[in-house]
Amino acid sequence: MERSTRTPTRRPDTAAGSRLPSHPEIEHWRPATPDDVDELWQFTRAVGKADHPHHLTTREGIARDFGLSYFHPAEDSLIGFAADGTLAAMGMVISPPHRETLARSILVGGVRPGYRGRGLGRELLAWQLARAEQQLAAVAPTVPRWILAYTDETAYRSARLFRRMGMECARYFQSLERRLDEPIPEVDLPGDIRVVRFSPVVSRAAHAARDSSFRDHWASQPMSDEAWDSFVNSRIFRPDLSYVAVVAGPGSAEQVVGFTMATVNVDDWANQGYTGSHVDLVGVIDEWRGKHVARALLARHLTSARTEGLARATLIVDSESPTGALSLYLGMGFTPTTRRLAFTVEL
DSSP, X not given: OOOOSSOOBOOOOTTGGGSOOOOTTOSEEEOOOGGGHHHHHHHHHHHHHHHOTTSOOOHHHHHHHHTOTTOOHHHHEEEEEOXXXXXXXXXXXXXXXXXXXXXXXXXXXXXXXXXXXXXXXXXXXXXXXXXXXXXXXXXOTTSOEEEEEEEETTOHHHHHHHXXXXXXXXXXXXXXXXXTTSOOOOOOOOTTOEEEEOOGGGHHHHHHHHHHHTTTSTTOOOOOXXXXXXXXXXXXXXXXXXXXXXXXXSTTOEEEEEEEEXXXXXXXXXXXXXXXXXXXXXXXXXXGTTSSHHHHHHHHHHHHHHHTTOOEEEEEEETTOTTOHXXXXXXXXXXXXXXXXXXXXXX
């Protein structure tokens, strides 16, 4: 598969977002509400088991979306029910608020496996694209404006549909995993850098380090406080398996210069076939790169996860990361598994 070097452009259709899809399989369309969380969770599990069985959405994650101040379910979501009451299709369009160099509208959703192949996904995606265009039309055109959607490479129907609807595969994200019963390298750090376990005391500094270190990452923007807080306070976040690298700052303060943030989702273990942790975030701020900080943080996580009795660790990395992250992880014993595709369209 070849990756395009350009991002396709669409003409905004700001009126289309108000038109509901029309499909003979769907008797009723309406926006989602917080009261739908349980049903949406069961729906996303059915979709996930077909498209990405190794990483299923948690109920907490769905509920968390409804708590975001920048997600407005009445305008930004749509769910479709078949005549027998089955939730057959769901679409959400989320536009994060921080737009320093890029404005994004992110498409989330899908069609229940038993209802696929009949044009329902096309109708739903058309609505999502129109809603995303509405969202981005309200953004001053001082930065690029992108619609983004992600899918696993094995979910071939989704990739084919995105292309049919004018989106283009712009980036590959490689999934990696590592056995924890294999030797974990010891990494020496300069004497002025300490690795400590994540705690609420360093949360704000770790958030700032995340935004700084991800500034040169593809399609990344600063993370809102509410999104960060919902992540580090989530049920699956593991502060005991997460670490930060600190150096002495002015006075008695210490500066966070790197981080490794991890989660453990027990619900994934049955489909994965092993117990494991997932490294959600790894980063080092620019002026501290090249000192083995990321290697040391990752080694500390791997050692802690093994001590916890877990069998493997997983992560996802941009295949073309400018920091050379893929080479770092391969050098730490991770091996490639599947790929996640990022589809984009520029307004």
